Amino acid sequence: MVNLKALEVWFVTGSQSLYGEETLRQVAEHSKTIAGSLNDATQIPVKVIYKPTVKSTEEIYSICMEANTSKNCIGIIAWMHTFSPAKMWISGLKILQKPLCHLHTQFNRDIPWNDIDMDFMNLNQSAHGDREFGFMVSRMRMNRKVVVGHWQDPEVLVELNTWTRAAAGWNDWQGAKFVRFGDNMRFVAVTDGDKVEAEYKFGYAVNTHGIGDLVEVIDQTSDAAIDLLISEYEEQYTLVPSLKKGGAQYSSLRDAAKIEIGMRAFLEEGDYKGFTDTFEDLHGMTQLPGIASQRLMASGYGFAGEGDWKTAALVRAMKVMGSGLEGGNSFMEDYTYHFDPSNPMVLGSHMLEICPSIAVGKPSCQIHPLGIGGKADPVRLVFNAAAGPAINASLIDMGNRFRLLVNEVEAVAPMHDLPKLPVARVLWKPYPDMKTGCAAWILAGGAHHTGYSQNLTAENMQDFAEMANIEFALIGKNTNLYQFKNELRWNEVYYQINK
Secondary structure (H helix, E strand, O other): OOOHHHOEEEEEEEOOHHHOHHHHHHHHHHHHHHHHHHHHOOOOOOEEEEEEEEOOHHHHHHHHHHHHHOOOEEEEEEEEOOOOOHHHHHHHHHHOOOOEEEEEOOOOOOOOOOOOOHHHHHHOOHHHHHHHHHHHHHHOOOOOEEEEOOOOOHHHHHHHHHHHHHHHHHHHHOOOEEEEEOOOOOOOOOOOOOHHHHHHHHOOEEEEEOHHHHHHHHOOOOHHHHHHHHHHHHHHOEEOHHHOOOOOOHHHHHHHHHHHHHHHHHHHHHOOOEEEEOOOOOOOOOOOOOHHHHHHHHOOOEEEEOOOHHHHHHHHHHHHHOOOOOOOEEEEEEEEEEOOOOOOEEEEEOOOOOOHHHEEEEEEEEEOOOOOOOOOOOEEEEEEEOOEEEEEEEEEEOOOOEEEEEEEEEEEOOOOOOOOOOOOEEEEEEOOOHHHHHHHHHHOOOOOEEEEEOOOOHHHHHHHHHHHOOEEEEEOOOOOHHHHHHHHHHHHHHHHHOO
16 A cells, blocks of 8 residues: 655744744744654654745745645645744745645643743744734635644644545545546446546546456466465465365456456556446456455555446545555445334445455455356455444536535444355444435435445545545534535535636
């Protein structure tokens, strides 16, 4: 997965020359201390790099331009130690292309009641210096994260962790490439969309390769490579007897391994970060990629079925954001409901392709018939997902804008075995309740495909949407359907005005 420690956020402190060299020396000293402490904090997954105090229009413009062109810089944390006249920030903020976090803090946690004097007051002016800066960012209608509290407060570190992870996901999209093997599933609406607008808005490209291009690479796979991968399968999963060497369907396991090796080679050669396929376009392939898609997702690739490139890109971003955290992220689909009035739930799954990063226990490697696609029985990993808090996220093309829709859910352990359901699956209870959660999702135009996460929160996704400058809609514990409908209507008006 992505090494987030290779990425940087720059800690930039604003001041002015009015206060003299001694005050500016203390400002720089305090800024270095805060940046160093944030960099050392285990809660923050990226490097926090101290940058010299900016005191003029020229210095601010220069640091913003430098951030834009720095490969490793994924965002700026800005703080006003003293008063920094905000008109100095206009030209820099106008060109800033990296995410911005405003840390509204101060060096000292407490007021030194017995020693406070005007020298202390002149130095420690964040309470109103940050307001001057905040006005200008708001006046310029710029999205940013505002984090309030002392820089050593654990809650502040948690919020900065959330923002930096979102910034890492956004950075990963810039210049990314996603490939569709075949086209979108025929006649399906929500999985399609405007790829040109997506590249303009999000920074990633989506292009299609015919199945023949992929099959050509798959067919180059050596028997030795297949043998090596099958030994990995045997070590990591419980193989059903028919798939073991000498079993009646061992050749199908070799076909599945061959597909995985070929797909991985194709993705690596093309520098792709994710992919889609569809059961309607399998010409030349022996079976629909099941275990291949699952394991490629577990390696960090984004994936979605039926040509759903938006969800594939979203799954990739979520995997980057969740890198290093316990739990996983996966392509998901709301498949069927349990409408028991006393315990309503959703069963999430897909035909084959759920990422084993969300599995509880050792997955079972199985083979079963698939009623669509017209190919040989596909090999897949079967497992239950872990219980606990999670989110479902859907990226939707609304025609005049993109909407990122998130539903907070609580995954639960299955109450019964599912012996005849040969797919990976997860049960969850949507917030605030089944009826409200499902109705709100339908009203918001949420897709049946989602990115499912065990280790990200709605706040991660909201920060991400702010960076992308797209609409964000949340279905959570406090969602009221009347209010949610109004929010959607207000958003419609806002995005019509704010084109």
